[in-house]
Amino acid sequence: MSDLLAARSQMAVSLGFHILFAVVGIGMPVLMVVAEQRYRRTGDRLCLDLAKRWAKGTAILFAVGAVSGTVLSFELGLLWPGFMELAGPVIGMPFSLEGFAFFTEAIFLGVYLYGWERISARAHLFAGVMVAVSGAASGIFVVIANAWMNAPTGFDLVEGRLANVDPIAGLLNPMALQQTLHMTLAAYAATGFAVAGIHAFLLLFDRQNAFHRRALSIALLVGAPAAVLQPLSGDLSARAVAEYQPAKLAALESHFETGTRVPLVIGGWPDMEARETRYALKIPGGLSFLAFHDIDAEVTGLDQFPREDWPNVRIVHTAFQLMVGLGTFMALIAVWAGVLALRRRDLCSNVWLLRALSLAAPMGFLAIEAGWTVTEVGRQPWILYGVLRTAEAVTPMPGLIVPFLGFTALYCLLGVIVAWLLYRQIIRSPRPTEWSRVYAPAEVLRA
Amino acid sequence: MPEVTLAGVLAGVLALSLNAYVLFGGADFGGGVWDLLASGPRRGRQREVISHAIGPIWEANHVWLILAIVLAFTCFPPVFARLGTVLHIPLTLMLVGIVLRGSAFTFRTYDDERDSVQRRWGRIFAGASLVTPVLLGVCIGAVAAGRVGPLRAHTTFTESFVDPWLTSFSLAVGLLTLALFAHLAAVFLTLETHDPDLVEDFRARALWSGLAVFVTAFGALLLAPRHAPLMGAGLLGSRWSLPFHVATGAAAVAVLAALWGRRYHLARMAVGAQVSLIVWGWALAQYPLLVPPDLSVDGAAAPSVTLRLVLVILGLGVVVLVPSLVYLFRVFKAGPSDSVRRLPKGGINS
Ligand code: HDD
Ligand code: HEM
Numbered sequence: 115m116s117d118l119l120a121a122r123s124q125m126a127v128s129l130g131f132h133i134l135f136a137v138v139g140i141g142m143p144v145l146m147v148v149a150e151q152r153y154r155r156t157g158d159r160l161c162l163d164l165a166k167r168w169a170k171g172t173a174i175l176f177a178v179g180a181v182s183g184t185v186l187s188f189e190l191g192l193l194w195p196g197f198m199e200l201a202g203p204v205i206g207m208p209f210s211l212e213g214f215a216f217f218t219e220a221i222f223l224g225v226y227l228y229g230w231e232r233i234s235a236r237a238h239l240f241a242g243v244m245v246a247v248s249g250a251a252s253g254i255f256v257v258i259a260n261a262w263m264n265a266p267t268g269f270d271l272v273e274g275r276l277a278n279v280d281p282i283a284g285l286l287n288p289m290a291l292q293q294t295l296h297m298t299l300a301a302y303a304a305t306g307f308a309v310a311g312i313h314a315f316l317l318l319f320d321r322q323n324a325f326h327r328r329a330l331s332i333a334l335l336v337g338a339p340a341a342v343l344q345p346l347s348g349d350l351s352a353r354a355v356a357e358y359q360p361a362k363l364a365a366l367e368s369h370f371e372t373g374t375r376v377p378l379v380i381g382g383w384p385d386m387e388a389r390e391t392r393y394a395l396k397i398p399g400g401l402s403f404l405a406f407h408d409i410d411a412e413v414t415g416l417d418q419f420p421r422e423d424w425p426n427v428r429i430v431h432t433a434f435q436l437m438v439g440l441g442t443f444m445a446l447i448a449v450w451a452g453v454l455a456l457r458r459r460d461l462c463s464n465v466w467l468l469r470a471l472s473l474a475a476p477m478g479f480l481a482i483e484a485g486w487t488v489t490e491v492g493r494q495p496w497i498l499y500g501v502l503r504t505a506e507a508v509t510p511m512p513g514l515i516v517p518f519l520g521f522t523a524l525y526c527l528l529g530v531i532v533a534w535l536l537y538r539q540i541i542r543s544p545r546p547t548e549w550s551r552v553y554a555p556a557e558v559l560r561a
Numbered sequence: 562m563p564e565v566t567l568a569g570v571l572a573g574v575l576a577l578s579l580n581a582y583v584l585f586g587g588a589d590f591g592g593g594v595w596d597l598l599a600s601g602p603r604r605g606r607q608r609e610v611i612s613h614a615i616g617p618i619w620e621a622n623h624v625w626l627i628l629a630i631v632l633a634f635t636c637f638p639p640v641f642a643r644l645g646t647v648l649h650i651p652l653t654l655m656l657v658g659i660v661l662r663g664s665a666f667t668f669r670t671y672d673d674e675r676d677s678v679q680r681r682w683g684r685i686f687a688g689a690s691l692v693t694p695v696l697l698g699v700c701i702g703a704v705a706a707g708r709v710g711p712l713r714a715h716t717t718f719t720e721s722f723v724d725p726w727l728t729s730f731s732l733a734v735g736l737l738t739l740a741l742f743a744h745l746a747a748v749f750l751t752l753e754t755h756d757p758d759l760v761e762d763f764r765a766r767a768l769w770s771g772l773a774v775f776v777t778a779f780g781a782l783l784l785a786p787r788h789a790p791l792m793g794a795g796l797l798g799s800r801w802s803l804p805f806h807v808a809t810g811a812a813a814v815a816v817l818a819a820l821w822g823r824r825y826h827l828a829r830m831a832v833g834a835q836v837s838l839i840v841w842g843w844a845l846a847q848y849p850l851l852v853p854p855d856l857s858v859d860g861a862a863a864p865s866v867t868l869r870l871v872l873v874i875l876g877l878g879v880v881v882l883v884p885s886l887v888y889l890f891r892v893f894k895a896g897p898s899d900s901v902r903r904l905p906k907g908g909i910n911s
Contacts, residue, residue, distance in 0.1 A: 209635065376785070511649045
């Protein structure tokens, strides 16, 4: 394994790990605020229980998010000193804003966790809202940094250095809006579906459990609308990619020859030698339509780029298909649940819906990992699209396979521990001492 | 007095956030050291006090480190790139320490079933607390010694990536950092419990670790002229150095005297002053260099638009954070201490 590959892999593993906790840090506070709001409105103690448990889970995951985020901030310098030296003055701006968002989040999470009996109901709910808002803000700021790597703006390149730097223009880069919207929705969809899925699964065995019923309905309330909007927002992203990162679009669609009325390639396996996609379903004019909303539009193919500037088409295309497939499935379930809810049916007694939701529990997170693979691998060989190559940015330090393997092992260990801890503390139904509230009387159940 | 530049102001903020990290984060690390060294009949209760004092939300203290990193790569990008390259090995090891320590502590706190698993978290937490400060000190020592220069061509791996930091001076600074953090924590801990026996335990620890600070500081100072000539010159030769040394020494003696006389609030203030003076002594001795021998505050600074915007962001941040922190204070300082105990320390202790 070359040092460059080791560095890229280490970055990928670290980000892939951090994003899981970051997403929870964005999504869970919304769930807990909704639960608390229900409790305040209806006096339903089960919702209070839920809010408290979710807050505790958020606290555990927040800590892991914090340590893995710290690792990332160091890694930017440990692995990519060439990139940071060049880009620091622009990319530092969103990161500084993000720093304050974390701080606010940490403070209000403290108030929320330990303030139940100390502050007024409204003040407590407000603290929860602040956690949710600052969590979303931290995500938005980092993703702006990433969007800038995809569509760099706000500087002139003079002799290999950035000149006439305008960090504000960098913040307002042309990918920023699409990516932040798509990511924020992704966080709500993924968390909502994960929580809904877990409780749906448990409901399959314990149909009347009021605790799981409440949890399911709140999680769907947050996750389902986001899942329905996600394909629309993905379409916005794809069109921006078509305009600003044509090589990435060509790779994610496995589109080799430039042409008009280009078909949409669904599935299949790119054959790099023959420059075509085998075993794929092709919809005539589909790609032209999706990318430019005109079935006759010309779409740039990979043939317009030198071979060494292609990203890895197989990985990018497969990851993209995976994301879109999962997204479509989630959106369909969300619509189904929405229709049932509008008709005032009891979602929790529909076995097929519960099964589908259980199946969908990990899908949001998988789609997020796949989506980031599309974004990051699809940008290769550039670290800063069109400006700086990843190979020029990597540290001269040899032997990078050692930290790569070390951190990978560390993250595996942490992942196992966190999963086990969450099970022990959060997911498991309340203990017998709390049962009187769990098996609440029937009229409360209908609420 | 040299003219104060925009870059100089931001370098000052950088030193300030390091100062805050050393004070709050340092005390947390020191707490881990005393967890490891808990002994005697009250060892279990010592550990409890430590764990309540650190609080499960140590992240608030931790944010100072993040702030320092972000300021470094935004305002002084070459500095960040240089440190990440030359100090790759100790920084990576330090990161492992930070990860293990933070997560083990959280797991121990939230995993409230008291069993052998919990004790294992405790051991990992404590071990990582011991090693991480040493590595932090080693990195600081390497910078102070002026050994973190540009990479040269035709050097071996060891010459480029090991020799800069594996020196007796760096190790001495590493030990000094450890002793300082432990001392800081022990002094703070005397105020975290009402049990007179426990207070005595922590007082004894504070006195012993104070002695260790003297010994290690003296060792580092002895090695400085040979290994860190620049530092030596800055610390010993310039106009401000004598009053500065007198002040630092006075603070150190004041801590010990206050501990001796059981005036713990005084001791806490004095130890805070002592640690801050050490950080600023280091910063001033290097000024105007950030990473000797070649990266200076003005030379390594980002374009002035960036610097100005960072100042604006810092200002906005203060506008949001100060009221939030004050609120946190007001909510939690007023009540009985057993429900306050789990709060972020940076928030209520400063
Ligand atoms: C719950 C997660 C999720 C779901 C259901 C979807 N996506 Fe997505 N997608 C992401 C989560 C995600 C992501 C992980 O959040 C990415 C990575 C970078 C980004 O901004 O969002 C992403 C990136 C991303 C990109 C690349 C943006 C870039 O490289 O700058 C495109 C073109 C799409 N998505 C398109 C879609 C489409 C057409 C979907 C239709 C169903 C879809 N996504 C569902
Ligand atoms: C290079 C990329 C990244 C870096 C350097 C980074 C850095 C960090 C750091 C240092 C923290 C800890 C702050 C603390 O001490 O509380 C953190 C937490 C967080 N990060 Fe990241 N991050 C990156 C990528 C992302 C991405 C892609 C997202 C989201 C979309 C994200 C969202 C968050 C959130 C929401 C938190 C709050 C903590 C939590 O809820 O777990 N980060 N990040």
